[in-house]
Amino acid sequence: MDRRLVASLNRCIETCIDAERAYSVAAAIARSAELKAWFQAKADERERFVIELQGTVDELGAFPENEGSLKGAARRHFMNLARTIEPPLDDHRVVADLLREERAALEAYDEAVPEEGTDRMQPDLRVMIREQRAAIRLAEDALSRSMAAGSRATARAER
Numbered sequence: 001m002d003r004r005l006v007a008s009l010n011r012c013i014e015t016c017i018d019a020e021r022a023y024s025v026a027a028a029i030a031r032s033a034e035l036k037a038w039f040q041a042k043a044d045e046r047e048r049f050v051i052e053l054q055g056t057v058d059e060l061g062a063f064p065e066n067e068g069s070l071k072g073a074a075r076r077h078f079m080n081l082a083r084t085i086e087p088p089l090d091d092h093r094v095v096a097d098l099l100r101e102e103r104a105a106l107e108a109y110d111e112a113v114p115e116e117g118t119d120r121m122q123p124d125l126r127v128m129i130r131e132q133r134a135a136i137r138l139a140e141d142a143l144s145r146s147m148a149a150g151s152r153a154t155a156r157a158e159r
Contacts, residue, residue, distance in 0.1 A: 006060055009060075013064060013066075024039075027040040
C-alpha cells in the first residue's frame, strides 16, 4: 500500500465531502430556483465522487475518510451563522463561499496526481482522478463566471 497515495486520496475525499455539504447548504438557502437545482446537482456529483474515492481507498487496503475537513466545517458553520445574524444571504455570497470550496478541492486533486511516469498510480485511478478534477474545474469556472456577472450587475446597480 502506497501511504502517500492513500493520504492524497483521503484529502480528495475530505474536500469532496466539504463541497457536497456546502452545495447542499447552498441549495437550501439560494434564492434562484435555477441555482438551487444546479447546487443540488453538484452536491449529488460530489457525493458520487466520495463514494468512488472511498471504494478506491478501500481496495488499496486502507481506511477511507468519511468526514470533511475542519476548515470545511468552519466555513459551513460561518455560512450558517451569517445566515442567522445578517439579512438573508444573496446568491452572490453563496457562490463566493462555494468558489472557496472548489478551489480547495482543486488543490487537493492537483496534489493527488503527480506527473505521469513519476509514480505507481494505476492508469484507471489516474483517469478517475483526472475526470473528477475536470468536473470540479468546470464547476469552479461556472462559479467564477457567476461571480463576475454578479459583480458587474452590482456595479451597474450602484451607479
